[in-house]
Amino acid sequence: MILTYTKIIVYLLEYTFMRLTAKALGWPFTPPPRLSKEQRLTINAAFKRLLTRWKLVIKQFPRSNKLSNPIAHLNRYRLILTDLRSFLERKKMKDSTDLKGITFSMDCPEYFKRNYHYQTDGYFSFESAMRYDHQIELLFLGTGHIMRKVAYAELANILKGSEDVLEFGAGSGTSGHQFKQIFPRTVLDILEPGPAYLDFARRTYPHSFNEYIPEFMENFKCLKKYDCIFSCFVMHEIPVAFWDLVVQKIKESLKPNGHLFIIDSQQNCDSPDHQFALDQFAEDFYEPYFQEYRENSLEEYFRKKGFKLMVKSEVLFSKTLLFTL
Numbered sequence: 313m314i315l316t317y318t319k320i321i322v323y324l325l326e327y328t329f330m331r332l333t334a335k336a337l338g339w340p341f342t343p344p345p346r347l348s349k350e351q352r353l354t355i356n357a358a359f360k361r362l363l364t365r366w367k368l369v370i371k372q373f374p375r376s377n378k379l380s381n382p383i384a385h386l387n388r389y390r391l392i393l394t395d396l397r398s399f400l401e402r403k404k405m406k407d408s409t410d411l412k413g414i415t416f417s418m419d420c421p422e423y424f425k426r427n428y429h430y431q432t433d434g435y436f437s438f439e440s441a442m443r444y445d446h447q448i449e450l451l452f453l454g455t456g457h458i459m460r461k462v463a464y465a466e467l468a469n470i471l472k473g474s475e476d477v478l479e480f481g482a483g484s485g486t487s488g489h490q491f492k493q494i495f496p497r498t499v500l501d502i503l504e505p506g507p508a509y510l511d512f513a514r515r516t517y518p519h520s521f522n523e524y525i526p527e528f529m530e531n532f533k534c535l536k537k538y539d540c541i542f543s544c545f546v547m548h549e550i551p552v553a554f555w556d557l558v559v560q561k562i563k564e565s566l567k568p569n570g571h572l573f574i575i576d577s578q579q580n581c582d583s584p585d586h587q588f589a590l591d592q593f594a595e596d597f598y599e600p601y602f603q604e605y606r607e608n609s610l611e612e613y614f615r616k617k618g619f620k621l622m623v624k625s626e627v628l629f630s631k632t633l634l635f636t637l
């Protein structure tokens with residue numbers, strides 16, 4: 313666990329440095345929320361549960377316990393600092409359509425032309441892809457990677473060999489790369505609609521993936537069937553009106569008895585004690601479809617679409633859902 317605690321401390325220091333720099337230079341950094349004693353206890357308990365599970369995952373999959381290259385890490389942090397002022401000013405103005413100079417492909421839906429999280433260039437530039445994962449880790453103080461790996465470990469009884477797997481909404485490739493640290497023999501195709509993000513994934517992880525698919529899930533034309541399809545923090549970024557199309561593509565692409573594995577934020581139907589954290593997330597980060605996402609229970613939605621829920625578990629303020637057809 314030494315590596316884990318080192319990582320958490322590094323992200324905490326980096327976050328504090330950003331805050332102090334912004335304060336010193338008069339940039340609009342939103343201070344962390346004031347939490348009640350109960351809320352602090354709830355957060356601590358959720359972190360403890362996550363770290364307890366993570367200890368077990370490290371034992372089972374020792375190769376998953378890695379730090380990233382320190383030079384690459386510092387370079388990414390430098391890029392975040394360089395971008396900080398413009399990010400904070402956009403966030404203060406609540407400007408979510410600041411995408412000047414970006415050329416959209418013909419099939420790019422309107423809902424996607426946004427600065428998700430107010431991030432510079434949305435999902436549309438290589439520089440944004442370079443900053444993306446580090447920014448998310450700053451948000452979760454170094455535990456985003458742990459959350460994903462703890463979640464993936466739940467597939468240990470299902471993925472035992474060279475199964476064909478598809479990840480949709482692969483982002484900059486980190487979530488897929490971490491999946492491969494746990495299941496190195498699987499044949500993983502990644503699908504991502506942000507072309508620059510997919511390009512970043514291809515260059516950063518040239519040997520991790522089998523296919524790099526530039527597509528929206530609702531437009532995916534599958535050429536093969538998969539044993540397992542998964543996504544990590546994607547469903548809340550797709551408007552609910554598009555979920556039926558996404559599910560149709562998932563069903564077409566899964567083998568009989570195949571598995572669907574979803575990792576995403578908890579919703580209104582989940583722990584009442586955790587709702588304050590979801591409210592805070594919606595307040596701090598521009599997530600245009602988060603409200604409707606919260607109101608539409610994923611487990612109920614997929615059940616109505618013919619999926620059977622096999623396992624549900626909590627991972628910090630997120631959840632994992634394992635379905636079969």
Ligand SMILES: C[S@@+](CC[C@H](N)C(=O)[O-])C[C@H]1O[C@@H](n2cnc3c(N)ncnc32)[C@H](O)[C@@H]1O
Pocket residue numbers: 424435480481482483484486487503504505506509527528529530543544545546549550
């Ligand atoms: C919050 S990011 C998560 C990225 C990655 N899975 C991770 O864990 O770091 C959501 C990703 O979903 C992608 N996405 C959004 N709408 C999508 C859609 N309709 N089909 C496939 N991917 C989509 C975005 O481009 C983005 O990369």
